[in-house]
Amino acid sequence: MSSQLTPTARVILGMLRLGARTGYEIKQAIDVSTRFFWSASYGQIYPELHRLQERGLVRAEPDPRGAVRRISYELTEAGQGALHEWLTDGGLHTFELRDEGLLRFFFGDLLSRDEVVQNLRAQQAFCDHVLEQFRGIEPQAKTGFVDETQVYPYLALTYGIELISWMRDWCERTAAQIERGELPSTDG
Amino acid sequence: MSSQLTPTARVILGMLRLGARTGYEIKQAIDVSTRFFWSASYGQIYPELHRLQERGLVRAEPDPRGAVRRISYELTEAGQGALHEWLTDGGLHTFELRDEGLLRFFFGDLLSRDEVVQNLRAQQAFCDHVLEQFRGIEPQAKTGFVDETQVYPYLALTYGIELISWMRDWCERTAAQIERGELPSTDG
DNA sequence: GAAGGCATGTAAATCGTTACATGATTTA
């Protein structure tokens, strides 16, 4: 068994350890960094913070910054232990992909050549869109998302950029091949 | 709005169109093909088939092959229409990734250099494992998963092989860089 | 005759998103 931490607990503890303090800050950090491979919504974050507190993995205290009601969290010893244990347990890890573009491509035999090409162009455009988002994030990532002492978030971003670039290229290459008639298509 | 079809309905209709007949056959087809980017379990497939029948997208009839109780489905006109509509609606499509290895890497600043390298090696081993599975599928894919007239399922498989190979390479490259000390690490 | 695969299904639990509700503060 790999870890007692729920999926959302894993990002939460990690983000707290990197310097995020409130549920709101955790969500912000996720939205500019891990959301492409590990997302979470308020509907998960706030209840999970309560559960983590009950389990003694985080400590909560009202945060007096400004006058807005705000709750700050930090890891307890047990929380740091659980986080480190998860980060180093060699066990099997979640790897899930849900790619509707690829599913459509898989069913390409049910489409005309033109329709397949159109779908590939749409996927390519989607990749371009994601790459734009990534490049918008780059400056923040270089100086650290949560505070300025981290380097791995930026490396993870470059991974994302290279990966999506590869996908984009594949779409382009494949669409071109189909247009040139190098790959068949059955019907419409 | 992209499509009235639930995620599971999309594979089901597609697989039926490619030649699968029963819920069992659909599940088998998924498990050797789309499951890496679009999976489904019996707990979804059977209820969804009932719902699709109620909506008039599939037609059911008892299948007399052998003596085992067995229910065959085929697409109705409406079902074929809905499938084709989904396959060609240019709208936004689901693209979701959940990658725990990458999340661990993202939190690499919380680990020692050695621990990060170990994680990367584990990810690399995971990629090797997936590639083995893919290569085991290759012969079936060449001759078609559901029947022998399709070519796109095989192309989707080669996509998967190239993609995972790229990931594997990245793990290797990055682990080597970290070992050579070209990338820093904060702590343990 | 036992084991394993074929075949269909349900119930419970988990996980996750979306929409909603509330209220304070900051900025235009």
Place this chain on the structure above:
DNA sequence: TAAATCATGTAACGATTTACATGCCTTC
């Protein structure tokens, strides 16, 4: 003063996995 943003939360819904239940058929 209106709009946007900060900040916390809940309820409803939808999607998915897992475990269970059943029974037939084939092979050893």
